[in-house]
Amino acid sequence: MKNPFLYLAILIVFVVSVVDAQVLNIERERIKTDTVGWSGTGKLSLNMVSNTKKFTEAGLGLHIQYKTLRSLYLALSDYELIKSTEDDFSNKGMQHLRYNYKLTKTITLEAFTQAQFNKVLGLDFRGLVGTGPRFKIIGADHFRVYAATAYMFEYEEPAGNLDTERNHRLSSYLSLTLKLNENLSLINTSYYQPRFGRLNDYRLSHNLDLLIKLNKNISYSLALEHLTDNHPIPGIPGKVYSIKNRLVFDFGR
Numbered sequence: 001m002k003n004p005f006l007y008l009a010i011l012i013v014f015v016v017s018v019v020d021a022q023v024l025n026i027e028r029e030r031i032k033t034d035t036v037g038w039s040g041t042g043k044l045s046l047n048m049v050s051n052t053k054k055f056t057e058a059g060l061g062l063h064i065q066y067k068t069l070r071s072l073y074l075a076l077s078d079y080e081l082i083k084s085t086e087d088d089f090s091n092k093g094m095q096h097l098r099y100n101y102k103l104t105k106t107i108t109l110e111a112f113t114q115a116q117f118n119k120v121l122g123l124d125f126r127g128l129v130g131t132g133p134r135f136k137i138i139g140a141d142h143f144r145v146y147a148a149t150a151y152m153f154e155y156e157e158p159a160g161n162l163d164t165e166r167n168h169r170l171s172s173y174l175s176l177t178l179k180l181n182e183n184l185s186l187i188n189t190s191y192y193q194p195r196f197g198r199l200n201d202y203r204l205s206h207n208l209d210l211l212i213k214l215n216k217n218i219s220y221s222l223a224l225e226h227l228t229d230n231h232p233i234p235g236i237p238g239k240v241y242s243i244k245n246r247l248v249f250d251f252g253r
Contacts, residue, residue, distance in 0.1 A: 072100040092118040
C-alpha cells in the first residue's frame, strides 16, 4: 500500500468490555470461491480486553480449505498469547476441522470436530464433535442467507477442581452475508446451543463482522461479538462482549 500509516491505524487497539465469546463463527471463516482446489488465509490481531482484569492479546490464525465439486475440507487454527497487568501470562487456542458434502443445490451435510483451551475463561480443555445439515436459503452474489442445525457432543474440563462435563447439545445458526461492493462486506451470524434434557442450559451468541478489502491480498476485519451462557463456568460472567480487529492475508484461491 502507498500509505504505511494505514497499516498502523489498523493495529490501533480497541477498548473492549469483556473477553472472547468462545463460539466459533464458522460462516465468517468460510472462503467464498466457485473454483476447485486449495485456498487459505492468515490472520494477525492485536486487542485490549477488560474483564475482572485488563489484558493485551496478540493472536495468529491460519485457515486452509480444499474444495472439490461436491466436497469441502476446512481446517482452522487460532492461537492467542495473553498478558495481564500483573505480568502473568496466559494463552488460548483452537483447532477446528470440518467436512461438507453437497447433497443438493440447497442442502449440505456437515461434520466437524474441535479442540480448544482458554486459561482466562477457566477452560482447561473443551472438545466437541457434531454433524447436521446446512441449508442455502438465498444464494445471490451480493446477499446470502444460510441456516444450519446439528447434533453436538461436548466434553469440557474446567480449570481447578471442578467436575468434568459431558453434554449433548443442539447447535443451530442463521447467517446473513451482505456484499455492499467489491471491497466491503457485512456478515451477521446468530447461534443457539441448548443442552438436550436441560434446555435452561444454553448458549446464545451474535457475531457481526465488517470486512474491508484493502488490496488484492490484504483485508481488515472488525468483529463485534456477544455471548450469553446461561450456565457458565463458576467465576466467569454469563454475558460476554468483545470487539476485535484483525488483518487478514489472502495467500491464494
